[in-house]
Amino acid sequence: NAGVTQTPKFQVLKTGQSMTLQCAQDMNHNSMYWYRQDPGMGLRLIYYSASEGTTDKGEVPNGYNVSRLNKREFSLRLESAAPSQTSVYFCASRIGRVSNQPQHFGDGTRLSIL
Amino acid sequence: DAKTTQPNSMESNEEEPVHLPCNHSTISGTDYIHWYRQLPSQGPEYVIHGLTSNVNNRMASLAIAEDRKSSTLILHRATLRDAAVYYCILRDSGVDFGNEKLTFGTGTRLTIIP
Numbered sequence: 001n002a003g004v005t006q007t008p009k010f011q012v013l014k015t016g017q018s019m020t021l022q023c024a025q026d027m028n029h030n031s032m033y034w035y036r037q038d039p040g041m042g043l044r045l046i047y048y049s050a051s052e053g054t055t056d057k058g059e060v061p062n063g064y065n066v067s068r069l070n071k072r073e074f075s076l077r078l079e080s081a082a083p084s085q086t087s088v089y090f091c092a093s094r095i096g097r098v099s100n101q102p103q104h105f106g107d108g109t110r111l112s113i114l
Numbered sequence: 115d116a117k118t119t120q121p122n123s124m125e126s127n128e129e130e131p132v133h134l135p136c137n138h139s140t141i142s143g144t145d146y147i148h149w150y151r152q153l154p155s156q157g158p159e160y161v162i163h164g165l166t167s168n169v170n171n172r173m174a175s176l177a178i179a180e181d182r183k184s185s186t187l188i189l190h191r192a193t194l195r196d197a198a199v200y201y202c203i204l205r206d207s208g209v210d211f212g213n214e215k216l217t218f219g220t221g222t223r224l225t226i227i228p
Contacts, residue, residue, distance in 0.1 A: 004157075031214070042201065042218030043158065058215065090157045094214065100146055100205070103216060105157030 004106035023091030030096030032074035136202030
């Protein structure tokens with residue numbers, strides 16, 4: 001019963017390096033989301049995909065790009081990592097188009113940028 | 115977006131009931147009240163949601179004030195596993211185009227005392 005799977009779980013990068021965070025869900029959900037969580041703070045939405053083939057900016061999109069590869073997979077790319085992007089990144093999915101269905105979250109990717 | 119206010123932290127003894135309050139004085143008539151919780155080193159998980167009537171599920175109960183300006187999440191018999199950050203979030207119940215965006219505040223950190 002995998003749910004939402006994120007890879008990798010941990011990563012250390014140097015400033016300026018690029019990296020792609022992977023997310024896959026096996027619940028046949030339409031909507032997928034990327035959040036970041038900084039220490040002591042709530043989650044902030046980076047990008048989301050309401051359905052396959054669409055993506056939209058969230059609250060804090062600068063410095064990130066996303067790809068909705070297919071219905072299952074939604075990746076987040078850092079083109080040139082900066083120390084300010086050190087955070088825990090969570091991917092979530094939701095069935096979408098049905099009111100009040102919950103979001104289901106992965107266990108996060110802990111990213112440190114030196 | 116309507117805002118919620120929660121205490122930063124609460125403590126409770128194991129095997130006793132816990133009442134987690136949330137104020138949402140600017141709630142609109144179409145806003146549902148959702149609760150999520152985040153266990154240590156995990157992504158958030160859905161707990162419960164409601165509109166006007168009190169709600170029960172296997173995890174918790176949600177008591178909603180008659181004027182809907184506040185609500186209380188009730189854990190009937192706290193266990194050590196309930197130690198987490200609890201988030202109270204308002205979500206518009208309007209037409210769902212799959213683009214729901216949850217706004218997480220800082221939540222209430224619940225500590226369970228053995």
